[in-house]
Amino acid sequence: MKYVQAIHQRAILLKIKGVFFSLLFLMFPVQSFGDVNRWEGVCKKVEKMQLPVKDRPDAEAAKSLDKCESANLYYGFDITPDPTKARHCAYLEIDRGDDIVFGGSAILMMIYANGNGVKKNPDFAIKFACKLDGAPAEMEYRIQHLLDLKKTKGGKAFDLCDDITSGYMQGHCAGREQRFADAKRKRNLDGILAKWGEKDKQEFALLKQSFDKFSEAHVRNEVDTTGTARAALQIEEESTLSKEFVNAVVQFEKGKLPRYTHAEFINTDRELNTVYGKIQSKKDFDSGSVMQSDIKHTQRAWLKYREAWVAFGRQKYPQVTEESWRTWLTKKRIAMLKQFPD
Structure with missing residues (x-):
């Protein structure tokens, strides 16, 4: 399932849950x-x-x-x-x-x-x-x-x-579940890192710092917070990014590495510029609490994150070209940006 579809489905599911709880409490009086x-x-x-x-x-x-x-x-x-x-x-x-x-x-x-x-x-x-x-x-x-x-x-x-009956508590309870998930992912990641050399670990630490900054920017700036379930949506989005990050490392360690050609990178990079450009040039842009300036700020964090992957890949997986890393990350960013009206 595509990234944008997943975002919309999670948002709809959270709203349905809120309506369900409200109806449930009305149907069964205390x-x-x-x-x-x-x-x-x-x-x-x-x-x-x-x-x-x-x-x-x-x-x-x-x-x-x-x-x-x-x-x-x-x-x-x-x-x-x-x-x-x-x-x-x-x-x-x-x-x-x-x-x-x-x-x-x-x-x-x-x-x-x-x-x-x-x-x-x-x-x-x-x-x-x-x-x-x-x-x-x-x-x-x-x-x-x-x-x-x-x-x-x-x-x-x-x-x-x-x-719980409020979006406020829904967010906190979602946060509790994320802590369980984060702890499990950390154990998996620690198990992988334990087998790496010191240079690999050092470069990965820099990558992780860059990921955390991008994730924070994306969740803060690119998730609509106008609804009552805003906290739950942000937590869900943060959890999704974290899961994808760790899963990528797991897959790469199994040898399932990104492999793209120069032509694929050029086409993907061109598509990114087109999608991003349409968002920034739209005069009647409307995506809830998300502003064009928010997306611009996050884009800068993402570019640094993409280059951190290139640097890490150069150290850990030298058989993968820099353009392959950039193409892989760019495709993911395009999917994120396509959730916004162009």
């Missing part, structure tokens, strides 16, 4: 919260509930977790999950300010809801859920979800992303 009838009332009931002192870290544990991240300790993005350290770290994060989405309150909510390393306690989970800053519908359904856990045993583990 059950009564009992006497108070509102999630705010439930929160008031658990507000003064005392948490076990033994669940907090002692001085020694706190010192060892000075710069910890409870989300990584809980989920295990790039380390082995440790529910006890995650709990201790989460309490410390609350003391520090608890100002991130997957921060202390969110992690402790899930720990007590699922009984990870502690006795399961939905009421404690609700207490921490009430500290979260979520959309009213999100809070309502999350509190109800936790109340339902008091009546059930087993089943699917409770998660912060189970009851």
Whole structure:
């Protein structure tokens, strides 16, 4: 499937998901919260509930977790999950300010809801859920979800992303999934780099720096951020670029290298100039939040990125011509630019 088609399909899918969640919440109204009838009332009931002192870290544990991240300790993005350290770290994060989405309150909510390393306690989970800053519908359904856990045993583990209704949280939850994917890609890449010589590694490090700058520019400048799912779209796009980058290295190591002729490079380069020129010369250019100047800025980052591949290829794969590298990268850039009206 072509790159531009993939972008549009992902955007449509995210919008459909948002509509689906909204319709789902309308079709299945929240059950009564009992006497108070509102999630705010439930929160008031658990507000003064005392948490076990033994669940907090002692001085020694706190010192060892000075710069910890409870989300990584809980989920295990790039380390082995440790529910006890995650709990201790989460309490410390609350003391520090608890100002991130997957921060202390969110992690402790899930720990007590699922009984990870502690006795399961939905009421404690609700207490921490009430500290979260979520959309009213999100809070309502999350509190109800936790109340339902008091009546059930087993089943699917409770998660912060189970009851999201906003594009804001959709973006953060997409970011969490990307961290899992990024960690897996990093392990694969590290395994490949471990077999390389020092000069290859040094040149690749420069390539990776150039890729990161181009990826950042593309995601910031060339993804329409006018919709409510803008964060999720940007995260999805960043993840796609990262996946393509690592997959390319994997394929090249298998010997599947780009091979293009001089004539192919000339034709591809001419097509790039035509597509880019039409975008920049269009007087009524309209692509949401993306401006022509944004594309121009990203194009400059891409040109540096393309030449970084040429330099790396010269060192690692000397059998590949410079024009082959440029043709391969140029074809990919053309596909990106064709998503914009010309």
